[in-house]
Amino acid sequence: MTDSSALEGQRERARAAAAVLVTGVVDALGGSASRTTGRVEGCESASEDEFRTFRYTATGRVDVGASASPPFLDALVPVLEAAGFADPIPGERPGGNTLEGSDGDLTATLSELPGQGAYVLLSVEGPCLEVPEADRRDWQRRTDPEPFL
Amino acid sequence: MTTITLPPQPRPVPLLTCQPGAVRDCGGDLLAASAQIDDLGTFVAGDARIGDWTGRGSERYHETIAPIGRRADSMSLALRSVATRVDAHADELQRLLDRRTDLEERRSHLAGEVARLRGEIATATEDDAAALQAECDRVRREVEAYETDLTTWSSDLAAEETAMVQAFQRVQEAEAVERIWGGVVDPADAALATKPGSGASPGEVSTWWDSLTYVQQQAIITAAPGAIGNLDGIPAGTRNAANTVALDRDLANWTHTESLGVLTEDERTWLENARAADEARRNIADRVDPVTGEPIETQVYLYDPAAFDGDGAIAISAGNLDTADNVAVVVPGFGTDAESAGYQADRAATIYESTRYLDPDASNATMFWIGYDAPDNAPWDEGFDGAGVATESMATAGGEHLADTIDGLRESRDGEPAHLTAVGHSYGSTTTGHAAHDQGMEVDEIVFVGSPGVGGDTNDAGDTGIDPEHVWAGANSRDPIADLGNHGWVHGETLFGAGLGDDPAEDDFGGNRFEAESETRGGAFSFGDHSKYFDHDTESLYNISQIVNGNYDAVEHADHVYDPWHDGVQDPEHDRDPTTPATR
Known part of the structure; x- marks a missing residue:
């Protein structure tokens, strides 16, 4: 079990890393960023009312510029590496492709879905952390509407 | 030496900073307020009337509450009209933002084209001149089309803002509200009178709902959200609109009552x-x-x-x-x-x-x-x-x-x-x-x-x-x-x-x-x-x-x-x- 400060720290680092990544993706592909927000998400359920563990996930979307050509992820390896996510690994997801890298306990995933449109999705998240039982409800109710960028 | 005329640089797109979601939330709050005031009007017309009380006191009481009910009804209708306009404003702002994104991308692309042509002209030979001029003319036409769309976008934005301001101005004074909305029959009333009874099937409810006009449907959502919010046969989007009004109204009502310590x-x-x-x-x-x-x-x-x-x-x-x-x-x-x-x-x-x-x-x-x-x-x-x-x-x-x-x-x-x-x-x-x-x-x-x-x-x-x-x-x-x-x-x-x-x-x-x-x-x-x-x-x-x-x-x-x-x-x-x- 960890205290809640570990999750607070994860939030700060995930948002900061996501901001760097979104900026890097726009620099590399042009276009514009949107939906640059984050949230606390429950991982493992403890009962019908609450989660035992939580993690922070920061997400964003970049609609790439008109001059960018697919596959967009090919141009983003240096972006991940420059943000500290070393040795990105290409992968697949239903309907698309991913590029995933790690920086300490944070994982960054970039994905594109060619059949859906000319955009790149981004997420940065940490591992699931157990919080004190007394804090579970507070984390579950926690909102984080401010964009990180 | 042949002179090649470059296309002009496209004008930048003016900034538009707004949050349509926040505007829509504001419209929702206004609808909830309209529902609260409508409840007051309904109360005055119904439960507040005391049938077995007679005499001068009773007459004075009923004379006093009647105008309150009328004002509540007209204020509710006025707020509803503004809320509906605010909701439409949110939709229009989103469209304007989307159009701005498209314009920004076109401007960026055209600026790049102009820069490219400038570079090519700098190193061009006399043999290249005709082809380059044709390319410049093509880009010029694209810039002109962009400029026309940009002007249209700016005027549409100005017109939308003016219309929104006017919608608020119409209900700024109590007298104006009374003049416009006083005595107006709520379109919800006639529509609710035709609502199927409690044992109706979802199919019968659906048929009834589809028979109403758009204005009647919108009126019911605000004036009587409880009548349709949980009614099987009503479309989910409509139930959501009604239940959102009811939920926001309840949160406002009971939170206020809680703050007074009388919950x-x-x-x-x-x-x-x-x-x-x-x-x-x-x-x-x-x-x-x-x-x-x-x-x-x-x-x-x-x-x-x-x-x-x-x-x-x-x-x-x-x-x-x-x-x-x-x-x-x-x-x-x-x-x-x-x-x-x-x-x-x-x-x-x-x-x-x-x-x-x-x-x-x-x-x-x-x-x-x-x-x-x-x-x-x-x-x-x-x-x-x-x-x-x-x-x-x-x-x-x-x-x-x-x-x-x-x-x-x-x-x-x-x-x-x-x-x-x-x-x-x-x-x-x-x-x-x-x-x-x-x-x-x-x-x-x-x-x-x-x-x-x-x-x-x-x-x-x-x-x-x-x-x-x-x-x-x-x-x-x-x-x-x-x-x-x-x-x-x-x-x-x-x-x-x-x-x-x-x-x-x-x-x-x-x-x-x-x-x-x-x-x-x-x-x-x-x-x-x-x-x-x-x-x-x-x-x-x-x-x-x-x-x-x-x-x-x-x-x-x-x-x-x-x-x-x-x-x-x-x-x-x-x-x-x-x-x-x-x-x-």
């Missing part, structure tokens, strides 16, 4: 339920669609904070119930009431995310449905004795509500019917079993997870009324609740006078069993394993999502539980190593 005990319970509904819709709206990266759409399908003696009734969807290809309704079980809505919303959003992730080409909606009175005696609070005394009466009553809800969802949709799945968890599987067996619930798939039994009259998958090929069960081998159902010849109803029916994961039942083990399962029975079926990256969520999406070949089947006469109940899944299929 009654009942009102305190209702306020807590309203806050739970508010938390639930935010929990979904704060998450993003894994395919588009956009916020997940929410619809408040059921909102009744006073239902079931204050336990409350709430159902909210992640995704659009009116248009989704695949719709799942999740029925929770033991210990759930309105206060569970926040967590149940997370579950619904998680299923939504998983179904979308696994099939990006299909549209989805997943709704948690706290629409029946579930048992309070949760086994994890009271031990197996608590579960032992659970009977089927609440599931029987709940099954009727659930079947009506499914009928309403089907009846109110236009176009292609949805592929519809009912997912019953825990005691919710008993309720789902009763909805299917007793009421003929019209779904395409039934999924029982963590089931303590699917009802005493449902002896096999065929008794649900749908093809057994479309009856599914998920049971974690460490889940003690999933072990409560009848096995082999042992039937709880006959032995103890209690029990909830057969285990749907058993071979005798005849349905499909899918893998539902958890990587974090314990070595023995644990109540914690009863709640993990909907967590991300679990076998259970993966398989439920494939069923909801109708991708049957992708479902990982598990061997059934069986109960040989010469031994105890056997679960082949007990010794299999769990997997963690990606669902996000």
Whole structure:
């Protein structure tokens, strides 16, 4: 079990890393960023009312510029590496492709879905952390509407 | 030497800083305020009148309250008109933002083209001149078209802002409100007079709703949200609009009453339920669609904070119930009431995310449905004795509500019917079993997870009324609740006078069993394993999502539980190593 400060720290680092990544993706592909927000998400359920563990996930979307050509992820390896996510690994997801890298306990995933449109999705998240039982409800109710960028 | 004329640089697009979502929220608040004031008008016209009071005092009293009622009615109509305009303003701002994004991209592209041409001209030879001039002329025409569209965009923005300002100015003075709206009959009144009675079918309700004009429909949403918000047969989008007005109105009313220190005990319970509904819709709206990266759409399908003696009734969807290809309704079980809505919303959003992730080409909606009175005696609070005394009466009553809800969802949709799945968890599987067996619930798939039994009259998958090929069960081998159902010849109803029916994961039942083990399962029975079926990256969520999406070949089947006469109940899944299929 960890205290809640570990999750607070994860939030700060995930948002900061996501901001760097979104900026890097726009620099590399042009276009514009949107939906640059984050949230606390429950991982493992403890009962019908609450989660035992939580993690922070920061997400964003970049609609790439008109001059960018697919596959967009090919141009983003240096972006991940420059943000500290070393040795990105290409992968697949239903309907698309991913590029995933790690920086300490944070994982960054970039994905594109060619059949859906000319955009790149981004997420940065940490591992699931157990919080004190007394804090579970507070984390579950926690909102984080401010964009990180 | 030939002179080549470059196209002009495109003008920059002016900044537009606005949040259409915040503007829409403002419109919602105005609608809620309009509903509050309408309630005052209704009160003055009804309950505030005292029929058996006569004399001068009575005359003076009624003379005094009558104008208050009239002013309330006109103010309510005025606020409604502004709220409707604000909502339209939010839509228009979003369109203007989208157009601005397109213009910005065109400007960026054209600026690049001009820079490219300038570079090419600098190193061009005389032989290149004609071709370069033609290229410059082509880009010039594109710049001119861009400039025309930019001018149109700027004037559209100015016109929209002027129209919005005028809408506010019309109702700034009380006199103006009275002049415009005084004595105007609320269009909701005549429309509500034709509403079918309480026993009407969802089909009759749908026919009535479709017969109303747009103005009448909008008026009812604001003036009488309670009349349609929970009415089966009304489209989900309309129910959401009405329930949003009701929820925002209740939050404003009771929070204000609480601040005055005069909240009654009942009102305190209702306020807590309203806050739970508010938390639930935010929990979904704060998450993003894994395919588009956009916020997940929410619809408040059921909102009744006073239902079931204050336990409350709430159902909210992640995704659009009116248009989704695949719709799942999740029925929770033991210990759930309105206060569970926040967590149940997370579950619904998680299923939504998983179904979308696994099939990006299909549209989805997943709704948690706290629409029946579930048992309070949760086994994890009271031990197996608590579960032992659970009977089927609440599931029987709940099954009727659930079947009506499914009928309403089907009846109110236009176009292609949805592929519809009912997912019953825990005691919710008993309720789902009763909805299917007793009421003929019209779904395409039934999924029982963590089931303590699917009802005493449902002896096999065929008794649900749908093809057994479309009856599914998920049971974690460490889940003690999933072990409560009848096995082999042992039937709880006959032995103890209690029990909830057969285990749907058993071979005798005849349905499909899918893998539902958890990587974090314990070595023995644990109540914690009863709640993990909907967590991300679990076998259970993966398989439920494939069923909801109708991708049957992708479902990982598990061997059934069986109960040989010469031994105890056997679960082949007990010794299999769990997997963690990606669902996000």
